[in-house]
Structure formats: C-alpha cells, structure tokens
Amino acid sequence: xxxxxxxxxxxxxxxxxxxxxxxxxxxxxxxxxxxxxxxxxxxxxxxxxxxxxxxxxxxxxxxxxxxxxxxxxxxxxxxxxxxxxxxxxxxxxxxxxxxxxxxxxxxxxxxxxxxxxxxxxxxxxxxxxxxxxxxxxxxxxxxxxxxxxxxxxxxxxxxxxxxxxxxxxxxxxxxxxxxxxxxxxxxxxxxxxxxxxxxxxxxxxxxxxxxxxxxxxxxxxxxxxxxxxxxxxxxxxxxxxxxxxxxxxxxxxxxxxxxxxxxxx
Numbered sequence: 001x002x003x004x005x006x007x008x009x010x011x012x013x014x015x016x017x018x019x020x021x022x023x024x025x026x027x028x029x030x031x032x033x034x035x036x037x038x039x040x041x042x043x044x045x046x047x048x049x050x051x052x053x054x055x056x057x058x059x060x061x062x063x064x065x066x067x068x069x070x071x072x073x074x075x076x077x078x079x080x081x082x083x084x085x086x087x088x089x090x091x092x093x094x095x096x097x098x099x100x101x102x103x104x105x106x107x108x109x110x111x112x113x114x115x116x117x118x119x120x121x122x123x124x125x126x127x128x129x130x131x132x133x134x135x136x137x138x139x140x141x142x143x144x145x146x147x148x149x150x151x152x153x154x155x156x157x158x159x160x161x162x163x164x165x166x167x168x169x170x171x172x173x174x175x176x177x178x179x180x181x182x183x184x185x186x187x188x189x190x191x192x193x194x195x196x197x198x199x200x201x202x203x204x205x206x207x208x209x210x211x212x213x214x215x216x217x218x219x220x221x222x223x224x225x226x227x228x229x230x231x232x233x234x235x236x237x238x239x240x241x242x243x244x245x246x247x248x249x250x251x252x253x254x255x256x257x258x259x260x261x262x263x264x265x
Contacts, residue, residue: 004169011175012050019219028118033098035249039078048159049139054087068149107141116151174242179260199231
C-alpha cells in the first residue's frame with residue numbers, strides 16, 4: 001500500500017432519495033466521484049456506501065430487521081438483496097465513468113455477523129486490491145448471522161470496522177448535512193454545529209440526532225456510536241457535507257472546511 005489509507009463512508013441519504021424507493025441521486029454521485037479522483041492522488045481509498053432507499057425501505061416492507069423467523073421471509077430477502085446489488089452497480093457505474101478503478105465487494109460475501117455485529121470479516125482480498133491501487137467499493141448489507149440467521153450490517157458499522165482493521169489514517173463520513181448538530185438541522189433552524197465531539201460523550205447524547213423514519217440502522221446517532229469505536233482506536237473521524245462544493249475532497253487533502261471531528265477522549 002504505497003499511500004496512507006482513508007476510509008470514506010458515503011451516506012445513503014446523500015446519494016439516494018430515502019423517501020422514494022430505489023431512487024438514486026445521480027447529481028450527487030457524479031460530484032462525489034470527481035472528488036474521489038482528486039483524493040486518490042494522495043490516498044489509498046476504501047469506499048463504503050450506505051444503502052439509502054435501496055436498503056432501508058425494502059427491509060421495512062419485508063420485515064427483515066429482526067432476522068430470520070420463517071420461510072415466508074425468504075422471498076422478501078431475495079428482493080432486498082437484489083436491490084442492494086442493483087444499488088452497488090449504480091454506484092460503480094458512475095465511478096467507472098470517472099475512470100476510478102473500482103472493485104465491488106458485496107459485504108455478505110466476506111462478512112459474518114452475530115446479532116447484527118460483525119463477527120468475522122475476510123479483509124485479505126480487500127488489502128490485495130488496495131495494494132494494486134484499486135478502490136474497493138462495499139456497503140451496508142444483509143449478511144449471514146450465526147445467531148439470527150441473517151441480520152443487517154450497516155455501512156457505518158462496516159466503515160468503522162474496516163478503518164480499525166486496516167489501520168486507516170482517517171475515516172470520513174460524508175453526509176447530506178454539514179456535520180453533527182445539537183438538534184436535527186433539517187427541522188430545527190436554530191440547530192448548532194458541534195465542531196469537536198469527544199468520543200467518550202457519545203453515549204450521553206440525549207437529543208434527536210436526525211434519525212430518519214426509514215433508517216433501520218440508527219440514523220445520525222447510530223453513525224456516531226459506530227464512529228466512536230474508530231476514534232477510541234486513535235483514528236481521526238470527520239463528518240462533512242458531501243453535497244456542498246468540494247468539502248470532502250478538501251478535508252481529505254488537509255484543507256480547512258466546515259465539518260465536525262470526533263476526537264479520542
């Protein structure tokens with residue numbers, strides 16, 4: 001791996017319309033790809049994307065969030081998995097158009113969970129492709145679970161896990177808001193951006209962190225809890241707006257931008 005590694009989590013809310021089923025936001029995907037092109041000149045990159053409307057809505061429709069209960073669920077499971085695969089191809093197609101050497105990885109092909117938490121993860125193929133200069137692309141998925149048959153591993157959990165396992169130098173959560181606020185900035189005009197958050201304070205957060213009614217993986221509060229595990233392991237973690245200018249790119253290249261940082265402590 002010739003360059004230091006950054007793990008970038010692209011939020012499903014930024015890349016899809018989570019109020020309409022299976023609806024990508026191509027106007028967000030193309031700018032994200034352009035920024036990644038610049039980032040890759042300095043960094044080795046793993047791209048993790050949220051499932052957005054391709055994941056959260058079908059999981060709710062087919063009642064898949066609590067694992068396997070009966071054979072009737074399997075048709076819905078197949079539909080949800082197909083849509084997640086369709087989403088992976090949609091993301092990859094855009095990045096291929098920008099000549100980024102994407103290598104798709106379906107999370108369920110290399111990950112096993114226990115009660116929704118990653119139990120084992122075969123990262124050796126991912127490491128090999130990074131070493132060659134490729135960009136592994138993976139995301140939130142429904143995976144085999146030794147306790148519940150299957151469960152959901154969010155892109156947020158996966159991003160933090162990979163950052164720790166691969167000793168990333170930085171973990172970036174690129175979302176549809178400027179960072180972490182003391183209230184939901186989409187509904188509260190007086191919400192204030194928190195520029196620095198100690199990881200030890202995450203579990204004491206009692207305010208609504210902007211959880212979407214269609215987000216089955218915990219919304220912004222869930223992102224913070226997953227990100228805290230990386231911060232506790234000494235990895236700088238940032239939350240930045242993917243949809244405004246080149247903020248993700250500028251952040252990765254060491255420039256000052258509007259964002260939130262999760263710090264160890």
